Amino acid sequence: MTRQNISKSLAVLLRARMQPNPIPSPPPPPPTDPDPAAPPVALVRHWLHASASAASPAPAALDSFSDGYRSLDLVGRREVLRSLAIDYDVPRARVRDLLRQYMSVASAEPSGGDDVEAEGKEGAASALYRMERGLRDALRPRYAGFLEAMNAQPGGLKLLAVLRADLLALLGEENAPALRALDLYLKEKLVTWLSPAALTLHQITWDDPASLLEKIVAYEAVHPIRNLIDLKRRLGIGRRCFGYFHPAIPGEPLIFIEVALLKDMAASIQEVLWDDPPTPESEASCALFYSISSTQPGLSGINLGKFLLKRVIDMLRRDMPSVQIFATLSPIPGFMQWLLAKLASQIKLSEAESQEGNSLGACSTFKESILLPDEERMIHDATEQADGKQGIELLQDILKSRQWVKSDKLSAALKRPLMRLCARYLAREKKRGKALDAVANFHLQNGAMIERINWMADQSEKGIHQSGGIMVNYLYRLENIEEYALSYSSTGFIHSSPSLSEYLEVSNIGLCFTPIYFD
């Protein structure tokens, strides 16, 4: 092969489009038809029984369970999960016995201060502690020992992650109390086992094994990696990629984060992914977190990202004192879905009103002006066939067609309302006191503030679909991280910048304060 041929082949290789997901997402979807050679579910339950009923389960039984469970189809797996949750539940009869004993001892607790009684008191105190320990033990479900032993087994943590992913899927369809209790217990244990103390931070570079890099490509959930050039770029000058690894799952990160070192906080993902040439690292003053992906669906709800971010910020501060700004450029995954739902409900409400005449007055309890009068007019003007529709109907049509991005006129008309509504969605819309948007909630609970929203920041199909192309910068102000995290977790208060407040104040004017009349 000539030198020229080699570089040509290399160029082809580097540019070759990658499969969006060359590795099957873990856990591998269980085959719907069971392998005829696979052990039947009865055999897996046998191994479960052998493992879960022993004081210290034999490693061989645990391995047989693991192999058997993985080979089961969806129906079989669910049968095993139900058995685990119900047959190895809390031993209630024992709990009740111990409770009665405890109540009698605890109520007889001596309260005097006599020296003569000191020894008897110490004996009573010892008995109390012993009973509390016994009670704590008895209140553990019987599957606790099985889960602990499985975690200690090589490959066991991965199996438990698979098991929990199956359990979460099952809970989506069948929200039984025993299954929910199993999920909560397993999650609690996973939080302990995956404590940041047990995780290793590793900077992933182009020097890492292909088997690891392949996983980064497969698991990148935010901005898909298009080809090897794209991957190399994300690991090269002005870029960092850090992963959190656990000894029991070697060779693949549980979660990883991608960072760009830039002069300023970027306002679009295009300038992050394709800035050419990259900013010299010595000139960088902003570390921009532009992607964070977790790899194990079974670890859902376990906040590994919080500690990862913290450690990465600490490391960058130490290594690059010139970097002063720590911010993200984040997607807003729930914005469009929320807005379209809002539009649909308001349109329905309007229709109901016009059918009933105006008997409820100009504005019912649930009605709100989504669009400001100015915004409504601009949308009308930009639309070619308004067909006498209201502004919100036109907006719904436009957003659903997704063609508006290609029209300068429509884009210009949508910019103001979408930016304003996006600010409101991020900073005001809540669910159980927390930000409705999952990514917003993640960064806010970690102590960030909402700094800026950016128009046409992600023009990919996914970006337009999720958030009308808008992206948001969350800012981690080092001096406020702990304070913001605390106020958000205790009161749900969301810190945001003045630039965001401007949108929010306009929003307030737009709310419908018309009094409500009942006939």
Next chain:
Amino acid sequence: MTRQNISKSLAVLLRARMQPNPIPSPPPPPPTDPDPAAPPVALVRHWLHASASAASPAPAALDSFSDGYRSLDLVGRREVLRSLAIDYDVPRARVRDLLRQYMSVASAEPSGGDDVEAEGKEGAASALYRMERGLRDALRPRYAGFLEAMNAQPGGLKLLAVLRADLLALLGEENAPALRALDLYLKEKLVTWLSPAALTLHQITWDDPASLLEKIVAYEAVHPIRNLIDLKRRLGIGRRCFGYFHPAIPGEPLIFIEVALLKDMAASIQEVLWDDPPTPESEASCALFYSISSTQPGLSGINLGKFLLKRVIDMLRRDMPSVQIFATLSPIPGFMQWLLAKLASQIKLSEAESQEGNSLGACSTFKESILLPDEERMIHDATEQADGKQGIELLQDILKSRQWVKSDKLSAALKRPLMRLCARYLAREKKRGKALDAVANFHLQNGAMIERINWMADQSEKGIHQSGGIMVNYLYRLENIEEYALSYSSTGFIHSSPSLSEYLEVSNIGLCFTPIYFD
């Protein structure tokens, strides 16, 4: 420097005698005089309060506590430990409230099978699970959250190990129930955090950093490493050294094991440490574990060695199929101490008897013939000045002087009784149903059997002092490991080889079966 000079310097360096313990044993002994600039104990308790009373303790408070605690003297540390155990104990009032609620719900548990009631039943079941979770939470001492948060903090695991080492020392003097409960709780958590899933097995070689090798030298607890040649030998051809590492304590193993690959199971430590040239690895058929050392006194009672041994055996089996024998050459740390105590009590008993005349008959309940008649005669014959003493008195004198090793005559006379008594000590003497000797108990609970005891196997001063120079081979028979571990843990049964049984049968003959007479 000439080439000759360099090699001479190198030779000097390599032969230089190492300090037995160049690194202070962890945890560093707290200074007895507090640093005048150190925060007083009140300040540390302040940080403890700030950390232990918050729902999610601030990292800064945890760090301040760590720094403050380390700077305290022994008295201060103990005050903090007492405060932790008592002031952040189980919230008993809350437990009692929850217990009462639970009892009323649990006793009202519906038992019918009616479909109409299904929804109500599901609600009741949910409530029951919720209360059980609440109760489990309430039964956790209030310091539980503090310990969890500390473990998640960089350097926190190490601090907790220091804290537990201090606690164990305190418990030795002041066995208060609250302190014991704290120790049990912390130990339970450490077992979870140090699950084998969180540990990495690493083969330590001469290519490892000096900072790591230095720790191997410092922590080697069984056969001190004399110089760099000795160290290099233990990491070279025919040798393996494996350590278990935790991500939170980088650069030093929690425990490590040294292995020699030999033709046969060695009968003395000399041939292991100084076989020259080493057996070619291709000819090895025995993997001999000759040293296992743990490095953190605060992790006492957490059986890391069991999993380490298991993983090392698995790895060696895979890499070296010609190795079929997995055995140890182990010290018998408690033998001499036990024997001298036995001799002292029997001598006292004899004296008491001779003072009272023979009123209790030839043999009281507690009297036993330690020496067989033959053995007694041989010891008499070998002693120059018997002074009319009994065999056991002579044996006591001889063992105490420790000069017998240098005399062939005395050594020959002692061999039979010491080997026989050693076999009895290992295989018969128990404490709470487990082998009295700590090393024996360790290997037996891991599933080993007692294969052979070896005369003059460790002629070092320490070896003579601990066990009269006798060492023992424990054998791990792969096909029996789980079975043996199970029978030992459930019934205390100790498996031993026929060669050991021979000693034990002779011992039985020697026991005193004379009936007891009371006046």
